[in-house]
Amino acid sequence: MIVNFDFSIYEQTIAKLRDDLYYIQKLKSPLAPLHELSHIEYVLQKLEGEIYAFREMLPRLDKRRAIMSAVGSGLKWVFGRANLLDVEELHKTVDKMHRTEGEIVH
Numbered sequence: 122m123i124v125n126f127d128f129s130i131y132e133q134t135i136a137k138l139r140d141d142l143y144y145i146q147k148l149k150s151p152l153a154p155l156h157e158l159s160h161i162e163y164v165l166q167k168l169e170g171e172i173y174a175f176r177e178m179l180p181r182l183d184k185r186r187a188i189m190s191a192v193g194s195g196l197k198w199v200f201g202r203a204n205l206l207d208v209e210e211l212h213k214t215v216d217k218m219h220r221t222e223g224e225i226v227h
Contacts, residue, residue, distance in 0.1 A: 127216050128172055135172075139165055
């Protein structure tokens with residue numbers, strides 16, 4: 122089973138926070154104590170590490186799956202079963218609907 126997670130919103134948020142942190146650190150009169158800025162930087166690094174580690178745990182497509190994909194396409198044609206590409210498209214659609222729902226709520 123292939124699971125398709127979209128981490129882009131988290132990565133964009135972390136990048137924005139990192140940009141803001143960099144801007145605050147460059148100010149002549151800091152808006153926050155240095156130890157707080159250091160802690161924020163540490164937390165951002167930890168979040169990036171968690172996302173990277175989670176991504177590494179996710180299953181990857183294997184070259185052997187190409188053969189299974191061909192067999193799946195044949196079964197789809199004969200019996201009407203969903204193949205890997207259909208399931209991936211379904212995941213993308215559900216992710217898109219979830220993002221749209223979040224935008225509507227906000």
